[in-house]
Amino acid sequence: MTRPFNFRMPREVIFEAGCSALAASKAAALGAKRPVFVTGRSMAESSELARLLDGAKAAGMEPLHWREVEPEPPAALLYRAAADIRDFGGDCLIAFGGGSSMDFAKMAAVLAKYPAIRVDEMVGSERVPARGLPTVMIPTTAGSGSEVSAVAVFSFPEDKMKKGVASGNMVADAALVDPLLTLGLPAHITAAAGMDALVHAVESYLSLGTNRLTQDLALAAIRKIVPNLALCVREPGNIGARTAQAYGSLTAGMAFAMSGTAGVHAMAYPLGGEFHVPHGEANTAMLRWVMEYNLEGCSEKFVPIAEAMGIRTEGMSPERAASAALDAMIALGEECGVKTRLRDFGIPKEACSRMAPAAMKEKRLIGNNPRKLTEEAVRKIYERAW
Numbered sequence: 001m002t003r004p005f006n007f008r009m010p011r012e013v014i015f016e017a018g019c020s021a022l023a024a025s026k027a028a029a030l031g032a033k034r035p036v037f038v039t040g041r042s043m044a045e046s047s048e049l050a051r052l053l054d055g056a057k058a059a060g061m062e063p064l065h066w067r068e069v070e071p072e073p074p075a076a077l078l079y080r081a082a083a084d085i086r087d088f089g090g091d092c093l094i095a096f097g098g099g100s101s102m103d104f105a106k107m108a109a110v111l112a113k114y115p116a117i118r119v120d121e122m123v124g125s126e127r128v129p130a131r132g133l134p135t136v137m138i139p140t141t142a143g144s145g146s147e148v149s150a151v152a153v154f155s156f157p158e159d160k161m162k163k164g165v166a167s168g169n170m171v172a173d174a175a176l177v178d179p180l181l182t183l184g185l186p187a188h189i190t191a192a193a194g195m196d197a198l199v200h201a202v203e204s205y206l207s208l209g210t211n212r213l214t215q216d217l218a219l220a221a222i223r224k225i226v227p228n229l230a231l232c233v234r235e236p237g238n239i240g241a242r243t244a245q246a247y248g249s250l251t252a253g254m255a256f257a258m259s260g261t262a263g264v265h266a267m268a269y270p271l272g273g274e275f276h277v278p279h280g281e282a283n284t285a286m287l288r289w290v291m292e293y294n295l296e297g298c299s300e301k302f303v304p305i306a307e308a309m310g311i312r313t314e315g316m317s318p319e320r321a322a323s324a325a326l327d328a329m330i331a332l333g334e335e336c337g338v339k340t341r342l343r344d345f346g347i348p349k350e351a352c353s354r355m356a357p358a359a360m361k362e363k364r365l366i367g368n369n370p371r372k373l374t375e376e377a378v379r380k381i382y383e384r385a386w
């Protein structure tokens with residue numbers, strides 16, 4: 001029998017080409033009259049967003065567009081957003097963007113309703129005391145899974161760290177996954193987000209907190225991502241590949257929403273916190289080296305992953321199947337053009353020794369890793385990755 005699990009999802013998850021057009025009606029169903037569309041600067045000018053704003057006005061609402069989300073958003077920016085939302089009288093947040101915008105909206109929704117809450121006190125598991133304003137998530141990349149997860153990650157520049165807030169109170173009310181929004185996304189963003197999704201699937205499958213449903217979802221995600229990601233990078237307008245990748249990202253998000261991620265994410269955070277390496281790129285850079293470490297003693301766990309990647313494992317030892325799976329992950333990252341060495345990001349070698357204790361602070365993720373991670377092991381992995 002499988003281990004128990006707790007599957008917390010938005011009340012509605014819609015996956016359909018064109019479904020982002022439902023933004024206004026979903027917000028209205030949540031009682032919104034003054035919805036706030038939350039975006040970063042790059043999505044702020046998109047014609048799709050203009051259509052959604054027009055749709056909200058046509059439905060008799062008075063929308064606000066808050067467009068200041070920064071990549072890897074600093075926690076302090078949340079207070080400004082929350083104050084602006086309160087001043088406007090916003091009653092629902094609609095995130096339109098990648099993981100940064102969705103994470104931001106999930107936390108801003110809580111702060112807008114409860115001004116006394118401090119973000120740094122919410123870091124960790126289940127510290128958010130109540131649900132905030134209703135939220136609708138519209139991902140425009142295929143990777144973060146933030147539309148269905150309970151996690152939001154922020155940077156804290158004063159201590160050069162990225163930290164995660166995980167709480168059932170931050171699960172969105174509705175997620176509108178519209179693969180059409182990812183058409184034409186630039187290659188490097190497609191690649192980084194897509195590799196992030198692959199890492200979500202692999203890490204949640206291997207996580208010590210995994211369960212049968214996580215594993216089924218993770219393998220389904222791997223089956224979609226592996227044959228389609230490079231195709232999305234090469235052919236940005238390939239709707240079949242984009243749809244498959246969006247489905248892979250969504251199912252990987254559902255998988256890690258239950259079981260969490262592990263060592264790759266923990267070790268990627270200091271790359272973002274101190275050196276501002278974008279999340280997906282940081283994960284891809286760490287993937288190979290953490291998985292190499294995980295292979296030892298955990299090979300059998302990689303066999304179903306290898307099979308989901310399309311590797312014929314009959315007659316192979318678990319060790320061979322596991323290293324074939326790892327080779328295929330590395331090859332996919334390379335084919336997509338994502339960097340795999342820390343030095344390629346301009347990170348100095350001596351940073352490895354201070355990033356190790358920083359990564360160990362991600363106890364939630366470090367503790368999930370299938371092979372026990374000590375600070376010494378983490379430092380050595382960083383050095384190999386350098």
Ligand SMILES: [Fe+2]
Pocket residue numbers: 144196200265279283
């Ligand atoms: Fe991630």
